[in-house]
Amino acid sequence: MLSEFDLEMPSDLQASLSSLPYATPLGGGTNLLVDLRARREKSKRLVWLGNIQAFREIKINAQQVSIGGGTTLSDILHSPAMAEAAPSLFNAARVFGGQMVRNRATVAGNICSGSPAADTVPPLLSLDATICLTNAEGCRSVPLDQFYTGFKTNLRRQDELITGLSWLVPNSNTANLFYKLARRKGDAISVVGVAVTVTREGDRCTHARIALGSVGPTVFRAKDAEAILAGGLLSEKLINDAAQKAMEQSKPIDDLRASANYRRHSVRVLTRRLITQAWHSLPEKTAHT
Amino acid sequence: MTDQTPHRQTEANVVLRQIGKPLERSDAEGKATGRTRYAGDYTMPSMLHGRVLRSELASARLKHLDASAARNLPGVLCVLTADELPDRLAATDIPGQTGQKRASTDRQILVREFIRHHGEPLALIAAETPAIAEKAHDLIEYEIEPLPGVYDIDSALGPDAPIVTEPDNIVGQHKIRKGNVDKGFAEADHIIENTFKTQFIEHAFLEPEVGLAWVDENGVINIRMSTQVIEHFRFIADALGVPHNKVRILGAMVGGGFGGKEDITVELYLALLAQATRRPVRLAYTREDSFLGHGKRHPFVISHKTGVTKQGKITALEVNIRADSGAYVFLSPYVLLYSAVAAPGPYRIDNVKIDSAAIATNNMYTSAFRGFGAAQACVAYEAQMDEIAKAIGIDRFELRRRNFMRTGDKTATGQTVESAIWSDECMTRALEALGEETKAEEPVKIGRGVATYQQSYGRITWLHDTAEAWVGIEIDGTVIVRSGVTDIGGGQVSALSQIAAESLGVGLEDVIIYHSDSAVTPLAGTTTATRALYMTGNAVHKASSILRGRMIDFAANELDVQPDEVDLANGQAFVVDDPSNFISLTDLAARGASEGLQRSELAMFRAPFTDPIDKETGQGPVFPDFTYGCHAVEVSVDTETGEVTVLKSVGAHDIGQAINPQAVEGQIEGGALMGQGYALSEELIYQEGKLVSPSFSEYLIPTSMDMPEIKTIILESRSGLGPFGAKGIGEPSFTPVAPAIANAVADAIGTRVFELPITPEKVVKVLSQSQTNGDLEQKLNKTPLLED
Numbered sequence A: 001m002l003s004e005f006d007l008e009m010p011s012d013l014q015a016s017l018s019s020l021p022y023a024t025p026l027g028g029g030t031n032l033l034v035d036l037r038a039r040r041e042k043s044k045r046l047v048w049l050g051n052i053q054a055f056r057e058i059k060i061n062a063q064q065v066s067i068g069g070g071t072t073l074s075d076i077l078h079s080p081a082m083a084e085a086a087p088s089l090f091n092a093a094r095v096f097g098g099q100m101v102r103n104r105a106t107v108a109g110n111i112c113s114g115s116p117a118a119d120t121v122p123p124l125l126s127l128d129a130t131i132c133l134t135n136a137e138g139c140r141s142v143p144l145d146q147f148y149t150g151f152k153t154n155l156r157r158q159d160e161l162i163t164g165l166s167w168l169v170p171n172s173n174t175a176n177l178f179y180k181l182a183r184r185k186g187d188a189i190s191v192v193g194v195a196v197t198v199t200r201e202g203d204r205c206t207h208a209r210i211a212l213g214s215v216g217p218t219v220f221r222a223k224d225a226e227a228i229l230a231g232g233l234l235s236e237k238l239i240n241d242a243a244q245k246a247m248e249q250s251k252p253i254d255d256l257r258a259s260a261n262y263r264r265h266s267v268r269v270l271t272r273r274l275i276t277q278a279w280h281s282l283p284e285k286t287a288h289t
Numbered sequence B: 001m002t003d004q005t006p007h008r009q010t011e012a013n014v015v016l017r018q019i020g021k022p023l024e025r026s027d028a029e030g031k032a033t034g035r036t037r038y039a040g041d042y043t044m045p046s047m048l049h050g051r052v053l054r055s056e057l058a059s060a061r062l063k064h065l066d067a068s069a070a071r072n073l074p075g076v077l078c079v080l081t082a083d084e085l086p087d088r089l090a091a092t093d094i095p096g097q098t099g100q101k102r103a104s105t106d107r108q109i110l111v112r113e114f115i116r117h118h119g120e121p122l123a124l125i126a127a128e129t130p131a132i133a134e135k136a137h138d139l140i141e142y143e144i145e146p147l148p149g150v151y152d153i154d155s156a157l158g159p160d161a162p163i164v165t166e167p168d169n170i171v172g173q174h175k176i177r178k179g180n181v182d183k184g185f186a187e188a189d190h191i192i193e194n195t196f197k198t199q200f201i202e203h204a205f206l207e208p209e210v211g212l213a214w215v216d217e218n219g220v221i222n223i224r225m226s227t228q229v230i231e232h233f234r235f236i237a238d239a240l241g242v243p244h245n246k247v248r249i250l251g252a253m254v255g256g257g258f259g260g261k262e263d264i265t266v267e268l269y270l271a272l273l274a275q276a277t278r279r280p281v282r283l284a285y286t287r288e289d290s291f292l293g294h295g296k297r298h299p300f301v302i303s304h305k306t307g308v309t310k311q312g313k314i315t316a317l318e319v320n321i322r323a324d325s326g327a328y329v330f331l332s333p334y335v336l337l338y339s340a341v342a343a344p345g346p347y348r349i350d351n352v353k354i355d356s357a358a359i360a361t362n363n364m365y366t367s368a369f370r371g372f373g374a375a376q377a378c379v380a381y382e383a384q385m386d387e388i389a390k391a392i393g394i395d396r397f398e399l400r401r402r403n404f405m406r407t408g409d410k411t412a413t414g415q416t417v418e419s420a421i422w423s424d425e426c427m428t429r430a431l432e433a434l435g436e437e438t439k440a441e442e443p444v445k446i447g448r449g450v451a452t453y454q455q456s457y458g459r460i461t462w463l464h465d466t467a468e469a470w471v472g473i474e475i476d477g478t479v480i481v482r483s484g485v486t487d488i489g490g491g492q493v494s495a496l497s498q499i500a501a502e503s504l505g506v507g508l509e510d511v512i513i514y515h516s517d518s519a520v521t522p523l524a525g526t527t528t529a530t531r532a533l534y535m536t537g538n539a540v541h542k543a544s545s546i547l548r549g550r551m552i553d554f555a556a557n558e559l560d561v562q563p564d565e566v567d568l569a570n571g572q573a574f575v576v577d578d579p580s581n582f583i584s585l586t587d588l589a590a591r592g593a594s595e596g597l598q599r600s601e602l603a604m605f606r607a608p609f610t611d612p613i614d615k616e617t618g619q620g621p622v623f624p625d626f627t628y629g630c631h632a633v634e635v636s637v638d639t640e641t642g643e644v645t646v647l648k649s650v651g652a653h654d655i656g657q658a659i660n661p662q663a664v665e666g667q668i669e670g671g672a673l674m675g676q677g678y679a680l681s682e683e684l685i686y687q688e689g690k691l692v693s694p695s696f697s698e699y700l701i702p703t704s705m706d707m708p709e710i711k712t713i714i715l716e717s718r719s720g721l722g723p724f725g726a727k728g729i730g731e732p733s734f735t736p737v738a739p740a741i742a743n744a745v746a747d748a749i750g751t752r753v754f755e756l757p758i759t760p761e762k763v764v765k766v767l768s769q770s771q772t773n774g775d776l777e778q779k780l781n782k783t784p785l786l787e788d
């Protein structure tokens, strides 16, 4: 049963920021309310962000995507340009929770929940997303890659909100994919999540990102594996080596959903598969625009 | 099917006007619009809220419990502990109206000293609000001392194993002996041995247990609740020490049962709290309470040893079945009987030796669950059929055909099956419906599987089952049915209304049914054992047929013809050869009333009554009859990640006669979903008896994204013992699904996962262990798939 708490519902950002130092931000509540009910979370004062004007705005132009701190997973799915502007994120949204959860759950809340299984984080890492942390004084930009400091710990200060995220739209020589491996196809916690970005110029891979979920204390980029690919002439061997490296960089645990061994195995399979798939989806001749 | 339509020509020739039509169920609109009141929707003035305090450990001694702080909390009306209760036990047996002596299955109501399973109730609270009850719950102080426990059946049988309930850990045993297995094995060309395992699973009904109790001006304890069994009122009365007529249980539409609301749940606590406080008390389980608060499906270990000739004729079968009954007996002995009787499957085998045993542990107690032991048996025998086919190199469908029982055959217990046995027809139809095989590219492989089955409907015949129903015609010609049957979502009451409508010549909308009230509606028994339509349907049919005869006699007199010239349909009694000569049912009823015609009938239907089977040989009749059918599936398996996708799912069942084909489809689709979860993803995990997956984030029921479209094929032999030749479909629709999926996965990957659920990880594991895995190894860069 939920314990008692005060709920503020400000309609502008400044008002919410001014109560923040003493209160816990409430997005869709799909983590926070669960935690309150299980008494893992003891906050007595919540600030609901759902009333803030324009907090769910999504802006996509030819170069850049930016989304507001209140953007929900359903917003991502309903944004017509998102499938092109962030294929991995779009695909993650499709396999995220169930319809009701997607309608409430926010991307910012997913990031702040800090779960290693947070499904939007591998895609956002693979897109080099930057988050905007705002307090009453102003806003600072932090690359998502630097945000996490450990299991469920991050750089966000008590008085800050994630007010937005942004990343560059992948060009036509870049493929960006995500796969969620879970024990069920709908509404399940990831056993392994893998997002990859590959840019192709002829036979060469000029840019690679491999982000892994549920195989460490935080979602993380397998940078050594990326390094094997980036700049190299891509071959089956190179892909296998990168997949092997991604597996070696994983530090999964055994839990009810799967063993650490199976997770490691799956990281290798999925990394190899996604990079191969991404590579073959790209034109051999570089399109110059 | 016509040339094979057997037996009951009398029914087959009747023109059916309501039966067999996909009518909108009478309960559909209320449920779709939210107007149906479930048990949890009822409130009363000055109602209190109940709460149960449960043990966190599975095997322990309660050293002391201090509820004084909780009792002193303002708003707390009472806290009951074992000290406040008389030293009585609660029966956990099958309830019945038969007076049959029952096995000793009693359990303590609240823990007095020994805690035997995780979640066992320590105290009951009633308070003014749920929040106060919650606070009181947290204020109860107690100390428990862990005791050694047993958590799996092997250790429970060990020489020094702690005894869960005296005298030993074997709480039920059955034997079936037929022919001579030694001779049978000597005649065999091949002997195939395998062991199959199944897991604990949860009913996961939509509506957790809930109820509201109050003591009325006559001192009767009334309990309105969500249950499959209103007739537990007797056990409640016994546990409270009051006469049976001082407890009344009223049902409501039930949000799913599947066997999980077959045993006593909240009603005992409600009765105690209402009796203690003399105020209405509501008790609603949270989902977590529900996970801890009712029995689970038994995990089974089933070993098959089958002798078979080169031609694929099974000559001998030896089966050893063991199941974890958990900490209290509940229905385990019956579940193990079902599994023993079901163990040979729908096959004709001359030499059979079957042993089954239920073993007590400190895990959660296990009890009724759709399929009731026969489902676990099917997981084993249908997997074994495919393994036999593979071992001797015969087509697996052909192997089945060569061994199927045929109409007129006897079961392994020597019972002649009275109805049609259409396993072959069902399998053929299901396979056809799979259509062309789906194409896939490496590393994805496609596989197909079927499972056939023999599943009883109706209770064990020495329980002497009966059901009553009352049918009446109002003065305006509308119809009322009264019967104690509970409706657990399968369309039970709608089907009964349809039967009455058929007999009395009115529309479904002209019938209103009053049901599930142990004091007011004639007792009809439980909605369990796929018996509701068979038993209560026959009772309604009997009552309405008698009434029909009486109305026709009366009408013949009015119309000045002989009774056999009159029919009753469309709200009229009319002369068959001259329909212009008619009288409306309204006029007929009104005239009948003024002349003192009895326009109602109370009827009892009795199932076949038999003596118990022979203890040493298991020979004799066990069930009234059986349903036969087949489920077929096609799956794809990702051989690298182990993910299984069910692509096609077809249920083909001979259900005798569909009363409402739409409701039948609902059962088959629900069975397909539940069976798929059983096969692939559902599992309750207990560690040292403690449930570590008590939520739907870990307990994974298939979602709409996991389910393919389900095809249903309804065959109608009209040979069943139910009304109009109906058989039963509630449990049968579930039983073959998991083994069909297991067989399809084995077909796809060429090796088998012998233990449900077939998780991606287990698939990868068996693939990496299998001999045939050379090329996969290579593809995966020559590193082992999984280090152990």
Ligand SMILES: Cc1cc2nc3c(=O)[nH]c(=O)nc-3n(C[C@H](O)[C@H](O)[C@H](O)COP(=O)(O)OP(=O)(O)OC[C@H]3O[C@@H](n4cnc5c(N)ncnc54)[C@H](O)[C@@H]3O)c2cc1C
Residues within 6 Å of the ligand: A024, A025, A026, A027, A028, A029, A030, A031, A032, A033, A034, A049, A069, A070, A095, A096, A097, A098, A101, A104, A105, A106, A107, A108, A109, A110, A111, A112, A113, A117, A118, A119, A120, A160, A161, A162, A163, A187, A188, A189
């Ligand atoms: C049934 C169910 C299914 C789920 N399925 C998935 C799934 O498939 N994949 C997955 O990854 N997760 C899943 N989740 C978890 C959860 O839905 C997600 O993590 C979701 O994105 C959380 O967002 P929210 O807006 O609901 O966050 P909240 O619960 O409101 O908040 C979560 C945390 O973030 C903080 N927070 C919220 N917004 C901000 C902000 N703008 N700035 C700073 N801090 C903020 C809160 O204070 C809190 O600490 C599921 C949850 C449920 C209940």
